[in-house]
Amino acid sequence: MIELSDVTKRYPGGHEALSELSLKIAQGELIFLTGHSGAGKSTLLKLIAALERPTSGTIVVTGQNVGRMKRAALPYFRRNIGLIFQDHKLLYDRSVIDNVLLPLHIQGMIGADAAKRARAALDKVGLLGKERARPITLSGGEQQRLCIARAVVSRPALLLADEPTANLDSAYARDIMDMFRAFNQVGVTLLIATHDLDLIHQYGGRQVDLAHGRLVRA
Amino acid sequence: MxxxxxxxxxxxxxxxxxxxxxxxxxxxxxxxxxxxxxxxxxxxxxxxxxxxxxxxxRPLPELTLFLKTDVGAEQGARFAAALKNDADVADTRFISRDDGIRKLEAMGLGDLAAGLPDNPLPHSILVTPATGEPERLEALRERLAGDAVVERVMLDAAWIxxxxxxxxxxxxxxxxxxxxxxxxxxxxxxxxxxxxxxxxxxxxxxxxxxxxxxxxxxxxxxxxxxxxxxxxxxxxxxxxxxxxxxxxxxxxxxxxxxxxxxxxxxxxxxxxxxxxxxxxxxxxxxxxxxxxxxxxxxxxx
Structure with missing residues (x-):
């Protein structure tokens, strides 16, 4: 599903976030991406999601060479990937349900069908009762779940999560992880960047460890 | 859709x-x-x-056609009538040399005319053009001036x-x-x-x-x-x-x-x-x- 070969990412200024990294991820895998902060976890996720281009090397995701992709093709590629951010990146000027409807609107899905799917996604993350609320009135855990609902509403085959449980207490974190496992069980490939090692031990899955932009354990 | x-x-x-x-x-x-x-x-x-x-x-400008002296009144009137069929011409009025002299007399210039042995005026035609556009007026003027029976055409279009x-x-x-x-x-x-x-x-x-x-x-x-x-x-x-x-x-x-x-x-x-x-x-x-x-x-x- 994802194949990286000799991928290097150097930022302007010379900082090398990833160095000649090669990695294969099969469809349906649950992968924990670990490493100290600054090890290159976020960069790796950004490269896979086509948010940034690699400096060298190739990244192939679902058969598409991400680094060579044309700008006009990017939006369509990104629609196949659910992104979950540590800072949620919610839109606070619209209701919970409108946040979840946004990816569907972007894909041209509007009306009753879209509303049904958005409610189903909210139901999955346990926010169905709050669809009219504003995201700002939600707790940190609820905001993270809203972010997940938005990521899964268009039913992507690949979910990328950057520190999804970083700001949550352990009960909330377990909630979120249970959700992820449920998605994984229905065939979604999951790549979760985290430094919470306890969590990994509880949930199993493959661990990919990074240090200073290099692979330590795959 | x-x-x-x-x-x-x-x-x-x-x-x-x-x-x-x-x-x-x-x-x-x-x-x-x-x-x-x-x-x-x-x-x-x-x-x-x-x-x-x-x-x-703006009154539409008028063209005055002075016919050649050897053109008779009948021929002049026929020419004036024929001109009405021109697309650029709205109306024509034939003024015979006798009418012309009478007009002069009506304007108080009768003495001047009386002093002359013969009526010096040619037959003339007043042409009201169908258009006020300077270019087309000019073209019409040239066209009319080129006719065999016409001696001279006067057009005052400067102010237009x-x-x-x-x-x-x-x-x-x-x-x-x-x-x-x-x-x-x-x-x-x-x-x-x-x-x-x-x-x-x-x-x-x-x-x-x-x-x-x-x-x-x-x-x-x-x-x-x-x-x-x-x-x-x-x-x-x-x-x-x-x-x-x-x-x-x-x-x-x-x-x-x-x-x-x-x-x-x-x-x-x-x-x-x-x-x-x-x-x-x-x-x-x-x-x-x-x-x-x-x-x-x-x-x-």
């Missing part, structure tokens, strides 16, 4: 919501655009009225040429002003859109992250620009109409002093609709430019 329509409606709603979010700022922008529109539009209206005023006072040149200069001015202020309109729109994009940066970024195309992001802004342009165009129209209305009494007084009945004519639908269409298009263009620029700057890929 239904989804497409719903999507455009959604964009329209988004644009409308952005207007509601900042009513005062919107009002000022619309007013500024209105003034930018009102300047060339007002000058154009002035020109239209000037043209109309001049047209009302002068008026036409002045109106032409006015039209050029309107065009120049319209181009300049049209650019200003697009720039004003681009600037307001730029501020909006800045305020909506998060939203645009998130939309890009989850797969929004440039077109999707651009659309509400384009609607916003077009609506702002139309509103500005309407404001400009109102300004012109108000100005015309406030000048009405003064113009009527001046007209009365010249002994004519003249009222300012405002813009009709025929002028208003193109005006609105152009302001909408310029607003749209300004928005397109601003959003495209911003999108290029924001995309890191």
């Amino acid at each position: 239904k989804a497409w329509l719903a999507h455009h409606l959604q964009s329209l709603r988004t644009a409308a919501a952005r207007f509601r979010a900042a009513p005062l700022a919107t009002l000022f922008t619309v007013l500024v655009i209105g003034i930018a529109v009102a300047l060339p539009a007002g000058l154009y209206a002035l020109l239209l009225n000037l043209d109309r005023a001049a047209g009302g006072a 040429k002068r008026l036409d040149a002045l109106l032409g200069l006015g039209r050029d001015l309107v065009f120049l002003l319209a181009v300049l202020l049209g650019l200003a309109l697009a720039a004003i729109t681009a600037n307001t859109i730029r501020l909006q994009i800045y305020a909506q940066r998060d939203e645009i970024e998130v939309a890009q992250l989850i797969g929004a195309t440039d077109r999707f992001i651009r659309r509400p802004f384009l609607y916003f620009g077009a609506i702002q342009g139309v509103s500005g165009g309407l404001a400009g129209w109102c300004i012109v109409m108000l100005a015309g209305w406030s000048l009405q009494a003064g113009v009527a007084a001046v007209a009365a002093a010249y002994g004519v009945d003249f009222r300012l004519a405002g813009f009709g639908l025929g002028e208003l609709l193109p005006l609105l269409a152009i302001s909408a298009a310029l607003g749209w263009l300004g928005a397109y430019f601003a959003v495209s620029r911003a999108l290029r700057e924001m995309e890191k890929f």
Whole structure:
């Protein structure tokens, strides 16, 4: 599903976030991406999601060479990937349900069908009762779940999560992880960047460890 | 098709919501655009009225054809009748040499005619042309002068040429002003859109992250620009109409002093609709430019 070969990412200024990294991820895998902060976890996720281009090397995701992709093709590629951010990146000027409807609107899905799917996604993350609320009135855990609902509403085959449980207490974190496992069980490939090692031990899955932009354990 | 329509409606709603979010700022922008529109539009209206005023006072010029002396009265009258079939000729009147001398006598020049041994006048024809355009008049004059029976053609068209040149200069001015202020309109729109994009940066970024195309992001802004342009165009129209209305009494007084009945004519639908269409298009263009620029700057890929 994802194949990286000799991928290097150097930022302007010379900082090398990833160095000649090669990695294969099969469809349906649950992968924990670990490493100290600054090890290159976020960069790796950004490269896979086509948010940034690699400096060298190739990244192939679902058969598409991400680094060579044309700008006009990017939006369509990104629609196949659910992104979950540590800072949620919610839109606070619209209701919970409108946040979840946004990816569907972007894909041209509007009306009753879209509303049904958005409610189903909210139901999955346990926010169905709050669809009219504003995201700002939600707790940190609820905001993270809203972010997940938005990521899964268009039913992507690949979910990328950057520190999804970083700001949550352990009960909330377990909630979120249970959700992820449920998605994984229905065939979604999951790549979760985290430094919470306890969590990994509880949930199993493959661990990919990074240090200073290099692979330590795959 | 239904989804497409719903999507455009959604964009329209988004644009409308952005207007509601900042009513005062919107009002000022619309007013500024209105003034930018009102300047060339007002000058154009002035020109239209000037043209109309001049047209009302302008008698169609007449051509006088002096026939050759060897042309008889009957032949001359036939020629005059035949001329009426010319597309550029509205009417002709044959004046025989006897009529001519009688006219001179009626004008008090009878003594002059009496002193001459013979009637010196040739037969003549008064031609009323169908057109007031200087070029076509000139062409008609040349055509008539070339005829075998015609000795000389007189046409007094100098003042028509002068008026036409002045109106032409006015039209050029309107065009120049319209181009300049049209650019200003697009720039004003681009600037307001730029501020909006800045305020909506998060939203645009998130939309890009989850797969929004440039077109999707651009659309509400384009609607916003077009609506702002139309509103500005309407404001400009109102300004012109108000100005015309406030000048009405003064113009009527001046007209009365010249002994004519003249009222300012405002813009009709025929002028208003193109005006609105152009302001909408310029607003749209300004928005397109601003959003495209911003999108290029924001995309890191």
